[in-house]
Amino acid sequence: MIAIQKEDVDIGNLINDAKQRGMGAIVLFDGIVRDDDICEMELESYEEVALRELEQIASDAKAKFGLLSVDIIHRIGRLAIGENILIIIVGAGHRKEAYEGSRYIIETIKAGVPIWKKELRKDGDRWVPGEHPHGCGMGKN
């Protein structure tokens, strides 16, 4: 499952659905809204592009690390502290590929997928600055 959506997902169900013969490891990354003295987080995306890039990242990760399954769900809209923002579930034959594939996926998403976060604070809202100021993480595709 590759999706950008407002709704949360059942992580347990996704893990069960990911399991298949030959799989020896599943790594879950769950990015959540941290309590940085904020009220809520608001996320927006350039959805058509972001979804296409998530699909490409999943496909690249499968090929690069020999992964057996990849699920990526990025949430948008208003999220409260503690809510899931980004869920990545990676299944592989062994833990090494699963950990490396998971790390590759999250770092590639942060480098270039057009999604933005805004912290809603009592003392004023603030757009979260990107970690890659030139926005070149995804190349020109």
Add this chain to the structure above:
Amino acid sequence: MSVKIRFFARFRELLGTDVLATPAPGMTLSGLVKDVAGENKEGYDAIFDEQGAFREFVILMRNTKRVDTADAEKILVTDGDEVAVFPPVAGG
């Protein structure tokens, strides 16, 4: 000729989203964004520097493909184009 310009994140707050424009034939990508952003000084200043060049961090897309801002003065817009302008991404 009709084109759509989509701003995101802080640029959207300053300039709106899904802005429709009717540029004259021969208009460049850079000229189009300048014209539309020129409707709001704060929005224009967020995207362009004092010399009228795209700020270093601005990301530009034409029909969902990234375009170097340095090339935007040479690329002509065509009917039906969708142009997206946004600041550095911060997903994950």
